[in-house]
Amino acid sequence: xxxxxxxxxxxxxxxxxxxxxxxxxxxxxxxxxxxxxxxxxxxxxxxxxxxxxxxxxxxxxxxxxxxxxxxxxxxxxxxxxxxxxxxxxxxxxxxxxxxxxxxxxxxxxxxxxxxxxxxxxxxxxxxxxxxxxxxxxxxxxxxxxxxxxxxxxxxxxxxxxxxxxxxxxxxxxxxxxxxxxxxxxxxxxxxxxxxxxxxxxxxxxxxxxxxxxxxxxxxxxxxxxxxxxxxxxxxxxxxxxxxxxxxxxxxxxxxxxxxxxxxxxxxxxxxxxxxxxxxxxxxxxxxxxxxxxxxxxxxxxxxxxxxxxxxxxxxxxxxxxxxxxxxxxxxxxxxxxxxxxxxxxxxxxxxxxxxxxxxxxxxxxxxxxxxxxxxxxxxxxxxxxxxxxxxxxxxxxxxxxxxxxxxxxxxxxxxxxx
Numbered sequence: 001x002x003x004x005x006x007x008x009x010x011x012x013x014x015x016x017x018x019x020x021x022x023x024x025x026x027x028x029x030x031x032x033x034x035x036x037x038x039x040x041x042x043x044x045x046x047x048x049x050x051x052x053x054x055x056x057x058x059x060x061x062x063x064x065x066x067x068x069x070x071x072x073x074x075x076x077x078x079x080x081x082x083x084x085x086x087x088x089x090x091x092x093x094x095x096x097x098x099x100x101x102x103x104x105x106x107x108x109x110x111x112x113x114x115x116x117x118x119x120x121x122x123x124x125x126x127x128x129x130x131x132x133x134x135x136x137x138x139x140x141x142x143x144x145x146x147x148x149x150x151x152x153x154x155x156x157x158x159x160x161x162x163x164x165x166x167x168x169x170x171x172x173x174x175x176x177x178x179x180x181x182x183x184x185x186x187x188x189x190x191x192x193x194x195x196x197x198x199x200x201x202x203x204x205x206x207x208x209x210x211x212x213x214x215x216x217x218x219x220x221x222x223x224x225x226x227x228x229x230x231x232x233x234x235x236x237x238x239x240x241x242x243x244x245x246x247x248x249x250x251x252x253x254x255x256x257x258x259x260x261x262x263x264x265x266x267x268x269x270x271x272x273x274x275x276x277x278x279x280x281x282x283x284x285x286x287x288x289x290x291x292x293x294x295x296x297x298x299x300x301x302x303x304x305x306x307x308x309x310x311x312x313x314x315x316x317x318x319x320x321x322x323x324x325x326x327x328x329x330x331x332x333x334x335x336x337x338x339x340x341x342x343x344x345x346x347x348x349x350x351x352x353x354x355x356x357x358x359x360x361x362x363x364x365x366x367x368x369x370x371x372x373x374x375x376x377x378x379x380x381x382x383x384x385x386x387x388x389x390x391x392x393x394x395x396x397x398x399x400x401x402x403x404x405x406x407x408x409x410x411x412x413x414x415x416x417x418x
Contacts, residue, residue: 038065038099040150043137045082045312048109050271052264055112057082057090061137061150063099063106079138080110084131085123089116097139114264118199121263124159125197131157133311155313161279161305162204165192170211171300173285180289184218185244186211187301195255201235202258204281208301209251212244219243219288225256226282229307230269234258241285256281275315279305 041064048056059080076097082090092110099106124131135153140146167190172183188209195203204227212218220241227235239254270277283298 038063038067038139038141039148040064040137040139041103043135043150043153044314045135045153046314047271047275047312050114050268052268053114055090055114055267055271057110057112059092059108059110059135059137061106061108061139063104063139063148065099065101065104068101077140077142078106078108079140080108081136082110082112083134083136084120085127087116087120087123089120114267117264117267118260121202121260122197122199124157125194125202129159129161133157135312153312155311157309157311159307159309161307162192162194164305165190165206165281165303171298173287173296173298173300175287175289175294175296177289177292177294180292180294181214184212184214184287184289185220186213187298188249190301198260200260202260204256204258206254206256207251208253209249210242210244211249212246214289215246216290217243217245220252220285221288221293222286223252223254224284224286225254227256227258227280229266229277229279230273232262232266232269234262234266243288270309275309275311277307279303279307 040061042060042062044060044062046058048058050056061078076095076099078094078097080090080092080094081088090110090112092108094106094108097106120131133153133155137150139148139150141148168188171187171190173185173187174182175184176182188211189207190209191207193205195205197203206225208223210220220243222238223241224238225236226233235256235258237257242250242252244250266277281303283301284295285298286293286295
């Protein structure tokens, strides 16, 4: 029994010594450069599936192993992290990785919680609508006690959501009410800038220059707004307005607020539409017109902006084109899009990424009912006409003299004459 124990113990000791020598030899080979170190030569990322709470990020790491034998040794680990403006969006770890000789592609997935989107949005707006996305990957060998870092992936994402709202094109406001001559107001200028941004809300500071062509004061007593992206409601509200004296101009300033907590829902729609979104801001007003009060939609002020991103630089060229690993993106129905285009006639549309045709519904012809036979030498204006002519404006010596000419805001050309 003693002999067997001695022999058995000797075998265990010999086996342990041999394994230790192998490990020491492998580590020494790495240290002395006799055996090459595997390196990560490429990192490719793409969005996978998305639901209400989670976004899946798929990644492929290309590892180059210069050795004539595979590397695993039970100790290769891949660590992965995605950050946007320094905010950790997703992390992942994969252990027990094996690589063969030459190049190997290591696929793995990481889950990102959609609740990380509102903090990223806050950083994006505070950083003048700029985001720096970084992807860090690292392969670590516990056996060799060494890390083989991947080349860092860095991408810049820039947007410009509000500049298209800044306009000096006059928009008429019609009451469409009995015994009221339209337009009752002109919105001569519009402007927008980002206001205060907190973790809960994002403010948009809006400005409207309003002219009253009527011979009586017009009160814009309430201005309403609604903000949405991809038909996901982000904010709505009303604000107090002003009274515009006859023939004068006033500036109306208001603040619209986006609820940041709704942005994770928008994010889902953004990915489902192949990273394309449409921002829309609608307005309405309550107007006091002498003996009547009306509420009117300000369709001419409706602002739309198309936003397109490619965060990892690997999305399909066109919506609806997917790879085998990608989920099929949801696309709006054609009919809904056609209806939205028809409803968008006369609206301001700013598209930074996609070339679109001019509004097919735009009417570039002059009013066919205009009287073109008046005597150019005769002054047929009544006192009422002179009161409605904006200050500093002389009657045009033209063959066309319509009510629109007399009601034109200062320094503006009617939309029909453009």
